[in-house]
Amino acid sequence: MSETLNERLEALRDLAASPVSKERTNAAWEALEGWPAQLREVGLQYAREHLLLEPPPIAQAVLAARAHGLRLDPDTIIAPGFGVGPIQAGIKAAWVEILLGEPDEITSFNDSQDYWAYLSRGLTLMFKSKLLVTVFVYSDRLGGYEKGLHQAFKGATLEGIHIDSLQKDVTAAYGEPDNVGEMPMAPIPSRWVNYKGISFDFIVESGAMIYMSVGT
Secondary structure, three states: OHHHHHHHHHHHHHHHOOOOOHHHHHHHHHHHHOOOHHHHHHHHHHHHHOOOOOOHHHHHHHHHHHHOOOOOOHHHEEEOOOEEOOEEOOOEHHHHHHHHOOOOEEEEOOOOEEEEEEHHHOEEEEEEOOEEEEEEEEOOOEEEOEEOOOOOOOOEEOOOOOOOOOHHHHHHHHOOOOEEEEEOOOOEOEEEEEEOOEEEEEEOOOOOEEEEEEEO
16 A cells, blocks of 8 residues: 555656646646545645645745745635635535535535535535536625625635625726626625626625625
8 A cells, every 4th residue: 555655646746846737736636536535635635735736826826925935825715717725616526525524505406506505614616517616705794695694704816805895896906897787686685796707796785795706
């Protein structure tokens, strides 16, 4: 088993020595798929330490911070078009459960679409056919159709947008949105603002953010 472990770690070491890229991230996930269950925790720990599972924007930001002697927690970084930390669109539900544990709630709308709620983390994840599609990042506010069940997510995008940001902050960071609309019939009317890879929902009356959704 020791030789097998060393061989498998060597493959991850080779990836760690390669430039940060989407291809490197995909290769790391594929490599871990082949690890037997009894060794998987070792491989996962190595991959996390060397930022092999984080998408390029997050990995590059954390490495740049380290180069200046700073600490940046990848699990608190929201990356438009990807997700939060290593929890990114396209990974399998089984890996999410290994990374985050069992969800607090699971809601299924049909045979292939499921929502996993991690209330204390401020996250809900949408899967289609057991692959992650969208990460919802929550405030703890009531708004739209949301009942304020989540704790507020403690993190931000690399542009500094977090769940206490207002729409004007989002516009300053990302420019004019691709689409805007309102849900006037919701219990607390809300306004949604869409960009490629990230969307936001705000309370119409106060302008406070309810949640953001991140995916491809």
